[in-house]
Amino acid sequence: MPTHATDEVLVRVRAVAVNPVDWVIQGTSRITYRWLRTPAVLGSDVAGEVVAVGAAVKRLRVGQHVFGLATGTDRGRDALREGAFQQYTTLLERLAAPTPDTLADEEAAVFPLALSTAACALFQPGQLGLRMPGDPAPPGPAGVVVVWGGSTSVGMNAVQLACAAGYDVVTTASAKNAHTVLGLGASAVVDHRSPSAVDELVAAIAGRPVVGAVALGAGSTDASIDVLSRTGGTRLAMASTPVSLDTLAGRRRLFPAMIPVFTRIGLGTLRSTLRARRRGIRAAFVWGSSLRDDDMGARLWGEVVPRALAEGALRAAPAPVVVGEGLGAIQGALDRQRAGVSAQKLVVRL
Incomplete structure (x- = not known):
């Protein structure tokens, strides 16, 4: 006990x-x-x-x-x-x-990990630094949040939290899951497997100010950088490694199979980070439990989540x-x- x-x-x-x-x-x-x-x-x-x-x-x-x-x-x-x-x-x-x-x-x-990770990506100052639900909105348009991977656990919570905070959300999902993500509040959903997905997201943004992007899933970081560089966005929250660890996790021995996998992760992350920097985009990795040690965590779980559930702005x-x-x-x-x-x-x- x-x-x-x-x-x-x-x-x-x-x-x-x-x-x-x-x-x-x-x-x-x-x-x-x-x-x-x-x-x-x-x-x-x-x-x-x-x-x-x-x-x-x-x-x-x-x-x-x-x-x-x-x-x-x-x-x-x-x-x-x-x-x-x-x-x-x-x-x-x-x-x-x-x-x-x-x-x-x-x-x-x-809810817990996906919701916390989404909140860290959206609201922490070191990530997108957006206002939280319940904060007063400044005059003028709220801006657009791009969520690449809207049908993931983190993505579904990011869509809901961003909408509850007053932002418009454009996102990606498979055709099978598009209706579900639209039902959570997204204004536009693009098939992430489409070769024109970046073009379609840019078209859906339609010249509005982009306040940042959340990248979820393999390939999401570079695609999000492309969207931000074409729309004037300057902040990217990365919540996925460029290569999945699923092939390693099932092995009894990590060595030597781990060497090429972690090499690809390291080089891919470095390449994407440098690519973002050259385009004037600030990119940072999200650690979903980091809100344990900042004021945002207490406010999210003590105020935002109970209120959003009661008002129907957040659902499982x-x-x-x-x-x-x-x-x-x-x-x-x-x-x-x-x-x-x-x-x-x-x-x-x-």
């Missing part, structure tokens, strides 16, 4: 969702998360019931259903006490919110797909996620 700190709540976990980072850590942490010591409890997405609160906790109470971001695998955190994939875990109050009666735990579990997306029950089902969920999931979030009930 984990022991909660004064600013934490102890949660009986009822549902968890899986993310690509979970199988990346499981398969490559000897290289990518070298600070992590095993045994470790993985997982970021938690929904459940509060069974105890720390002395400094103000918003949450025992018996309340909550959902929040578990950050146990981050550097300097406690992976045994703060990981999601266990029956009881601890959550920082500033990274958790009450689950409204309109949401089941399985639906609430789709992607749709949860329950793939099993109990801790024994989590490995299968990770394997299925690594094999490829589109516009869905895999959830396990506990």
Whole structure:
């Protein structure tokens, strides 16, 4: 049974969702998360019931259903006490919110990491630095946010948060998922596989001011740079590596197969960063749990998320797909996620 700190709540976990980072850590942490010591409890997405609160906790109470971001695998955190994939875990109050009666735990579990990553990309000063939902809007047009990868978990939350903040959103998705993304508030959706996708996005922007772009998925960074350079945008938030680690994560031995993969990631990232700089674009990588240590995290989870849920400006997306029950089902969920999931979030009930 984990022991909660004064600013934490102890949660009986009822549902968890899986993310690509979970199988990346499981398969490559000897290289990518070298600070992590095993045994470790993985997982970021938690929904459940509060069974105890720390002395400094103000918003949450025992018996309340909550959902929040578990950050146990981050550097300097406690992976045994703060990981999601266990029956009881601890959550920082500033990274958790009450689950409204309109949401089941399985639906609430789709939010934490994707929502936090989207918020970091949009609102942190080192990223796009946009105003948050609820901030007063300046006079004149709000501007356009480009989200390359609108049907990803982070993309769906970025679309909703940007729209809630008063921005217009143009994005990409497959033809199969376009209607879903439009339903979240995007004004235009372009098929990312189209050879004219950049041209179509530029046409949809139609000369309006572009306040920044969020790049999600392989190939998204260079495409977003092209859009920004043609529309006058100067800020890019990158949330994906140029090469997937899925082929490495399934190997028992990382060496020597890791050498060409990490070489391609390093060279690709350097090339894209230099390309952005030459075009006057500021590009930075997004770390979804970095809001734990800034004022934005407390405001997002304490104010923006509860209000947006109550007003209907934020809904659970992607749709949860329950793939099993109990801790024994989590490995299968990770394997299925690594094999490829589109516009869905895999959830396990506990």
